Amino acid sequence: MGTALVYHEDMMLSRLLWDDPECRIECPERLAAALDGLRQCGLEQRCLRLVAREASEEELGLVHSPEYVALVQRTQALSKEELQVLSGQYDAVYFHQSTFHCARLAAGAALQLVDAVLTGAAHNGLALVRPPGHHSQRAAANGFCVFNNVAIAAEHAKQKHGLHRILIVDWDVHHGQGIQYIFEDDPSVLYFSWHRYEHGHFWPFLQESNVDAVGRGQGRGFTVNLPWNQVGMGNADYLAAFLHTLLPLAFEFNPELVLVSAGFDSAIGDPEGQMRATPECFAHLTQLLQVLANGRVCAVLEGGYHLESLAKSVCMMVQALLGDPVPPLSGPLVPCQSALESIHSVRMTQAPYWMSLQKQDVATMLNPGSHSPDGTPATLLPGGPTCEAAATTLSSFLDPLHLSPIPPIRTAVALTVPDATLPLPPGVLCQEGSAPREETEAWARLHKSLAQDEALDALGKLLYLFDRILDGQVSSGITATPASAAEATLDVAIRRALCHRAQRLFCVALGQLDWPPDLADDRRILWLNIGGKEAAASSMFHISTPLPRTTGGFLSCVLGLVLPLAYGFQPDLVLVALGPAHGLQNPQAALLAAMLRGPAGGRVLALIGEESTPQLASTLARVLHGEAPPNLGPFLMASPEDIQALLHLRAQLEPRWKMLQVAGEAPGSGGSEPAAQSQPTEGPFPAAPSGPPFWVA
Template sequence: MGTALVYHEDMTAARLLWEDPECEIECPQRLTAALEGLQQRGLEQRCLRLVAREASEAELGLVHSPEYVALLRGTQALGTQELQALSGQYDAVYFHPRTFHCARLAVGAALQLVDAVMTGAVRNGLALVRPPGHHSQRAAANGFCVFNNVAIAARHAKQKHGLHRVLIVDWDVHHGQGTQYIFEDDPSVLYFSWHRYEHRRFWPYLRESDADAVGQGQGLGFTVNLPWNQVGMGNADYMAAFLHVLLPLAFEFNPELVLVSAGFDSAIGDPEGQMQATPECFAHLTQLLQVLADGRVCAVLEGGYHLESLSQSVCMMVQALLGDPAPPLSGPMVPHGSALESIQSVRAAQAPYWMSLRQQGAAPVLSPSTCSPEGKPSPLLPWGPEFKAAGTQTMAALSSLLDKLCLNPTPPVRTAVALTAPDAALVLPPGVLCQERSALPEEMQAWARPHKALAQDKALTALGKVLYLLDRLLDGQVSSGIAATPAPATAATLDVAIRCGLSHGAQRLLCVAVGQLDRPPDLTDDGRTLWLNIGGKEAAAPSTFHVCVPLPGTTGGFLNCVLALVLPLAYSFQPDLVLVALGPTHGLRDPQAGLLTALLRGPAGGRVLALIDEESTPQLVGVLAGVLHGEAPPSLGPFSMASPEDMQALMHLRGPLEPQWKMLQVAGEAGVGVVRLRVSA
């Protein structure tokens, strides 16, 4: 199973035929630039290329009215003046004689992708399309959008493939109000959108784009709006939105398919968005979505109007879909105060409908967003001198960033496994290397000398494989790995791996130890290591670099632990190496171990070494090898609430850690514990 790329060159045919500064940015070069970027990086060649087909009018009718489809069909025979007059009846739209053909291809590409994923022909994919779709409504074009590609794909997935739960993630910088209107009373579709809003001062200027627009009727809670009220949101803000809003709801919803309205006007350099998220951020977002729905992710292009930023962001997303490790995120992982206020507002608005948020104590705080409060900076106007100055700085930063991304190739070996005695029942994913080499004897002896548990030949042999694999990780020859060690030597091997990693080039090392594994006694709080123990004994003197949390007993408790503690700590720390150690009695089920390991690929750019007991089952080894190789982890099963004891322990830990690890924060400083009156429109 691979990644599909769906495209048709005819989708470049429609173009603006008259002067219109508002619409000229939606141009054919958007597609050609993205495709050329994929070709230059060798990514197109790694995908299964599918030629888009036209959607039938019956398929268009899954969302759109017959009268609207007939109107669009008629544009094929109109002259330029008639097309301009018709376009003027809609907001930010232009028609061309080939628009109907292009728009049907865009829908057909999305449907082909869904069919390929749902039939198992591919694991995931991208439909590279125009015109975009998420603003389009039942009987109206809007915001460059003609037919709602993703909405039709969701209805198609439900009708043809019998799905009951579809998640739509809209990371375009504009609110996809068309998609929201179509599904606002439908509990089978969970729609999440973040968008530039600025207290209703940014297009499309809708009251229903705010955080308290949560759906209607049976769909209450299944529309999730996260409004950005300032420009300049970056990697930390986007990751915080996923960790603290989207993923808790998504795991509770348990989707069977994820559709992404993949708009890259939310990326750095785009004149529409004026945001600061760098291209590799979209690889991280994609990786996070791939742990849902057994990895069935279908991305459909929406906006994106800075051609270089668009191209690089598309490449980053496709690399993630292919299973490649995402480059580490650049910049400090500190969310903006405005972003935290928005996150706090949406969590409060959604808490009545989602137990995962209620248990986390989402406070009933809703900031008024229909008018700009005093003290809020005005938005940068695209024609003002402030924007031009900021734009120059952004372009310089983007150019430097893209150069670095091009110098960060995927390692020759994505995943290697070093076992003491491979089990005949073990089945590894294609491309995973079985590592038999060992470190030099003198090196093994030198590292093992302080530990009696490593004196035995068996333990020393296992240590040699660990050290050799660790060296390959640190010199860039291998991306991730799994190594087995005898149970009595697990703690000693982990101690050696930490010290060896730090002495061989790791600047910041995160160790996530699961089970009764003691922290090495000589590990200091010097900022180079972060020790996180799940299910071990509580630290005698806990610190910001020594965190212990009980092993939760339910699915909801485990997810809260991972999403609200482990990943925020990991992304705040920004390690360049992650050690995941599963002790002999770690207590995790295989799907839990797989999910934890899969999610920890992100913070260190894929550089993860998992240490396991040599008695671990072949099934566990296969799961870990699969997720490190880019496959989806097995499903956790039905969602169950966390116990009050687990939640109390988690909340007790988070408070003292938030000042140091900013990604743990879920609310603006002024909003903590404060109840504000709503301001109505």
């Protein structure tokens, strides 16, 4: 199995035949740019390429009325003048003699992708289509959309494949009201959309795009709208929305399939969105979604009108679907006030319907923000750089279109006694090398427990693998050590990373492992112990929390503490150490490792005990190699003790680690601080550069 790429060049036939400033941005060049980008980066060749088929009229009828399908079919015989008159009856729509053919191909591509993934022919994939679909309704075209491709695919998955839980993630910058209308009373489809809203002043100007539209009847709580009330939302805002809103609900919902309405008008440079998220951000969002539904993620192209930004964003998404390490995000990750207000509002609105959000927020909702992420008053009026100047700036950011170098070896496993029966996915290297004996013995002299032959052999393998990760030859790895030497081996690993000039090392220690006391003040290391006796932060870089005992508690810990810390710290490397009595089940360990691949660009080293089962090593190897982690099992709400521990740590740590925030700060508490200036104030490492400028149309 691999990643499917579904398209048909006939989808470029439809084009605008008359002058219409509103519609001219939806052009064939959009599809051509995305395809050219994939070919230029060598990604198309790595995918399972499928030629899109036309959806049948019966398949279109899954969500559209027969009368509407017949009306679109008749456009094939209309003159240019007749097409223009018909187009004027809809909002932001144009028809062409090829529209029916193209729209059937677009819907058919989505169906073909879902069939390939659900039958096991592919593991995940992307359908590159036009016209887009998420605005289309049962009997009306809308917003460039003719047939609702994702809604048709969802209904098809239910009726043909018998699915009962489908998650639709709509990250297009416009609200997909068509999908919402189709499934608003259906509890088998969880629809999440973030969209530029401007308190109702941005297209499509609908009250039902607001946060309080949660569905109807049995579907209440299964529509989740996150409205962006100002422009300029960036990587931190998008990640915060996923970590604190979408993913808690998604894990509780436990989908069997994830459909993505992948609109890249929410990316930097797009004239429609005016947002600041870089293309790399969409690779991270895709990777986060791949931990759901056994990795069955089907993305379908929606909007995206800046050709360079669209092309690179598509490439980044496909890179993540292929399982490659994704490029780390640059710039300070500090959500803006307006984003936090929207996130908090969604959490409060949805809490009555979802256990994962209940009793987890203590802040009160603030007044709507009036400042943009750079601290200036939000405005939609002209006055920013011209389109030509903005395009030049963005081109310098995106050009040349290329991917970050990927290490020759994605994943390596180093065990002192290799198990020939260990089931590993293709491409995972069983490492046999070891560091030079003299070097290993020199490091071993730091701890008596490393003097034993078995511990010394394990240390040599760790040092060899660690150096290859730090030198860029290997992306991620797994190594084992005797339980009696686990703490000493971890101590050596930390010191070896610092000697290798690692600037930021995130160490997640589980079980009976202690912080090296002489490194307590070294702020190049962020230490998080999961399994401590109590929730405590002796400093902003030394944190401990008990191991939650329920799935809900564990997920709250990962999504509400571990990942926000990791993304806020932006580490060069992540160390995951499973010490004695760590208490994690294999699926929990796999989920933790899989989700920590993103913050450090895939550079993760998992240190496990030699007494661990071969199944644990195999499972970790698979997720570090890009496969989906196993299901955690039934969702059980976090205990009051686990919730209290999370709230206690959040209150202590939020002033330093802004990605932990789930609500805007009160006036005078620092929340209005300009995001571009919210650099780390502690530690010897330099602040990361601020993000690129964005286009204010």
